[in-house]
């Protein structure tokens with residue numbers, strides 16, 4: 001499996017605090033059945049001021065350590081980018097990291113605030129889509145506005161956004177409301193992929209495998225495969241496919 005949302009890179013956001021913890025998370029990803037992780041540290045101006053340079057440096061450090069340790073895990077990198085006007089600036093400057101590409105569409109892991117969908121998000125998304133950037137909205141089931149009414153995310157779905165639900169959400173780790181919201185979003189057919197959003201090995205550990213088991217029981221093979229295999233592979237091509245590790 002491919003996991004395209006993980007804060008595994010050491011010391012550059014609120015994920016792995018050092019290399020030892022990053023290696024522990026890498027082992028947890030392997031135990032979770034993942035063969036390729038796309039590391040997605042936050043880019044959140046004023047909070048986590050990451051750039052392609054800071055991310056690539058942390059990535060290189062981790063890749064070398066994973067090789068030294070003999071851990072069978074491929075690591076690529078992109079970012080989880082906070083929605084805001086800076087996104088357009090980064091796109092213009094060529095500093096926006098993408099998860100992958102599908103035809104002309106470049107996939108951007110886009111984070112909304114937890115409390116609401118800000119006014120103007122639809123305009124930001126429309127601007128991105130005009131430039132062939134397709135947002136993959138990170139964990140909409142944890143947004144309080146969407147929890148109150150899943151239809152609030154529909155305008156972004158209608159614009160072409162893909163939705164990524166967090167594995168822990170379907171397992172109830174973010175509460176019953178997030179779990180129920182994840183179910184509602186999947187029921188609507190709006191969710192394209194599950195990812196772990198891993199930050200630690202204790203709380204917020206990688207849990208795609210148990211989430212896949214939950215999906216199989218609740219929805220059956222077709223949905224479980226789409227959300228854990230074909231969906232992530234499509235979102236991450238050719239970033240992952242280039243190295244022959246897809247699916």
Ligand SMILES: [Fe+2]
Nearest residue numbers: 005007080197
């Ligand atoms: Fe995240």
